[in-house]
Amino acid sequence: MTNSADTRSRSRFFALIPCAGQGSRAGVVAGQAKQYQKIAGQAMVLHTLAAFLAVGRLARTLVVVAPGDGFFDSITEKQFDVAACGGASRATSVRRGLDALLQSGAQAGDWVLVHDAARCLVTPGQIKQLIDACRHDEVGGLLAHQLPDTLKQAASGRVSGTLDRSDKWLAQTPQMFRIGLLTQALDAAESAGRAVTDESSAIEALGLAPRLVPGSAQNFKVTYPDDFALAEAILLSRVRPD
Ligand SMILES: Nc1ccn([C@@H]2O[C@H](COP(=O)(O)OP(=O)(O)OP(=O)(O)O)[C@@H](O)[C@H]2O)c(=O)n1
Ligand SMILES: C[C@](O)(CO)[C@H](O)COP(=O)(O)O
Numbered sequence: 001m002t003n004s005a006d007t008r009s010r011s012r013f014f015a016l017i018p019c020a021g022q023g024s025r026a027g028v029v030a031g032q033a034k035q036y037q038k039i040a041g042q043a044m045v046l047h048t049l050a051a052f053l054a055v056g057r058l059a060r061t062l063v064v065v066a067p068g069d070g071f072f073d074s075i076t077e078k079q080f081d082v083a084a085c086g087g088a089s090r091a092t093s094v095r096r097g098l099d100a101l102l103q104s105g106a107q108a109g110d111w112v113l114v115h116d117a118a119r120c121l122v123t124p125g126q127i128k129q130l131i132d133a134c135r136h137d138e139v140g141g142l143l144a145h146q147l148p149d150t151l152k153q154a155a156s157g158r159v160s161g162t163l164d165r166s167d168k169w170l171a172q173t174p175q176m177f178r179i180g181l182l183t184q185a186l187d188a189a190e191s192a193g194r195a196v197t198d199e200s201s202a203i204e205a206l207g208l209a210p211r212l213v214p215g216s217a218q219n220f221k222v223t224y225p226d227d228f229a230l231a232e233a234i235l236l237s238r239v240r241p242d
Contacts, residue, residue: 012110013131014101014179015052015061018093019045019117020069020086027225035117036071039228040235043071047120047235052113053079054124057131059110063117064097090116091196095186098179108180111135114199115174119221121234122174126215130176133213140177141211142200143219144169172215175199181206 023034035045061080085096134141153161185202196202200210
């Protein structure tokens with residue numbers, strides 16, 4: 001007979017990569033979405049996937065793309081799965097991806113590491129650090145980065161205050177939670193009509209406190225036009241990812 005501690009200690013780790021956005025802030029107009037733009041010789045998302053595929057502890061990696069997206073069709077012998085179930089928001093893409101994982105054998109007690117396709121500078125070492133820091137945690141957690149600059153509050157384009165930044169962190173990904181808990185949290189946010197921009201905020205709304213695991217300034221999300229050149233320079237400068 002197994003008890004819940006036994007079951008939890010056998011939990012597996014899955015990766016879920018939301019990849020169904022457009023990249024409007026990056027200035028991407030018609031045509032290829034941001035995550036498919038070439039950086040350092042290959043599509044951004046392929047750099048992201050390379051980091052995850054180098055982490056042996058992951059049972060499986062699932063990429064969630066928009067319905068009708070054929071980007072991965074030509075890649076044969078993929079070491080990852082693709083589900084064309086992306087939605088209108090990142091949260092919907094993630095939520096549908098969780099269903100796809102559960103339908104293909106993942107269990108509610110397994111861990112999922114959710115990571116933006118557009119955060120293509122993450123390293124296998126950072127992914128392993130998150131797993132090691134959170135695998136025995138009751139809640140789970142996320143990579144995050146402490147603010148390196150003075151933090152200003154603004155009103156009408158002028159400074160209205162300088163904020164204490166000692167307790168402020170920039171949320172990054174991956175964000176790692178039990179699949180069942182994250183499903184419950186995203187469903188609760190949706191029922192309450194509360195838009196969530198990351199997994200942690202859905203978990204926080206349940207009254208839980210995710211663990212902050214120091215990431216790196218280099219693990220930024222390619223969001224604005226200037227970010228492409230910076231991401232390319234960093235990728236080209238890396239002899240080995242970590
Ligand atoms: N409906 C959506 C929106 C976003 N994403 C994914 O979530 C990650 C983070 O999204 P972000 O890059 O911030 O958003 P985009 O929607 O791609 O960009 P923008 O808001 O500038 O249009 C990206 O890998 C993106 O592909 C998604 O899967 N489904
Ligand atoms: C999930 C995220 O990457 C954490 O920083 C981020 O919130 C997603 O991007 P958005 O700009 O908030 O949509």
